[in-house]
Amino acid sequence: MSSHDGLWSIGELAEWAGTTVKTVRFYSDRGLLPEAGRSSGGHRRYGTAALDRLRLIRSLRALDLPVSEVHRIVEDEDTSGPVLEAAVADRLSELGTEISALRWREAGLKLLAESAPQERAEVLQLVGGVTSPPNTDSLARFWRAWLPLRMPAGAVSAFLAAAVPQPPAEPAPGQLLAFARLHSFVTRPCPGDTGPCQPAAHQFSPDFRPEVLYDGLAEAYELAAAPLRRGRPPRAGEALDCFVTAYAASYGAPDTPGFRRLLAAQLAADPRIDGYWELVAQVNTPQGARPDPTPGTAHDWLVSALSADSMADAAAS
Incomplete structure (x- = not known):
């Protein structure tokens, strides 16, 4: 549920996403999760679209994609496009090397x-x-x-x-x-x-x-x-x-x-x-x-x- 202005506080967004305020602040500070505005007290406010983006960010991070690559993907706003494909291919190559090292x-x-x-x-x-x-x-x-x-x-x-x-x-x-x-x-x-x-x-x-x-x-x-x-x-x-x-x-x-x-x-x-x-x-x-x-x-x-x-x-x- 959002506040009367249709925006969420950082705590409300974290609760809806099932994560912590610290995580939301981390991604917001790095420009992955833009704010919709600030309250009169200077607190961050987020629109409902922020929830979908936050869920996407967490899914990408769960696959161990670097924050820099996640930033490029969410800015591209096309999860079926070449930006995501390239990021996945690079990570698969890196994982292959890491797995080989672990086996040795x-x-x-x-x-x-x-x-x-x-x-x-x-x-x-x-x-x-x-x-x-x-x-x-x-x-x-x-x-x-x-x-x-x-x-x-x-x-x-x-x-x-x-x-x-x-x-x-x-x-x-x-x-x-x-x-x-x-x-x-x-x-x-x-x-x-x-x-x-x-x-x-x-x-x-x-x-x-x-x-x-x-x-x-x-x-x-x-x-x-x-x-x-x-x-x-x-x-x-x-x-x-x-x-x-x-x-x-x-x-x-x-x-x-x-x-x-x-x-x-x-x-x-x-x-x-x-x-x-x-x-x-x-x-x-x-x-x-x-x-x-x-x-x-x-x-x-x-x-x-x-x-x-x-x-x-x-x-x-």
Whole structure:
């Protein structure tokens, strides 16, 4: 019920809306709830339309939309329009990030709870090195230092898409630990290397064409994945021929027994990063599932096949 002038006092509006005078004053002071006038004593007075606006404001705030966005929406006076749509889309994106962060924190707490007391200091150090939710910047930097300097941007992006695992939205504790170990792995000096973390084979020739190499390697890794899934030992065949052809074509060299021996020696001297790929498999594999071959496991399989093939050729010579 309004007063004789058809306006409500701040207390009457608060009572009709089922809220407090403090809340009404807060929104009024911020310009979300305009006053219809003032009483002779200087008290705030509100028209009946203020009740609908106050209810709208409270509904929007209940969805955790910021006061600034609520102000834009109520001023727009069109709850079916683009202003509300944009505000909802932005908030949904923010909530997605917040929920992901909470899931990673939950996985970290579970990991600590499941860890043996003597392991918790190491686990805390590893987990503390990763943001929540995590990003893959450190992994991308590692591979950019590893890849050939003249590699085209498109080829780099394609390789990073295969080599850099995306953090799971709902990680198991083991996946979180694997991702934290990956971050630790790529932020320490390259294993066994005092210079740039880059294979010697990338420096083979001034005419080296890295995009040709990595296009061919992607095909060779795919071919090697089939025998890897079946548990076959490294051996000569289509996958190995594709692997060697990728190197030969990128260097402008013929695929000869001599080339294969030289390539085998160079690849054997490269820094070993098997641990990286083992951790990638753990990050990518849900609990209880069988891991798929990674580019790293395919590469190691092919290098072993090349070494065996070169040794057999040398023995036959």
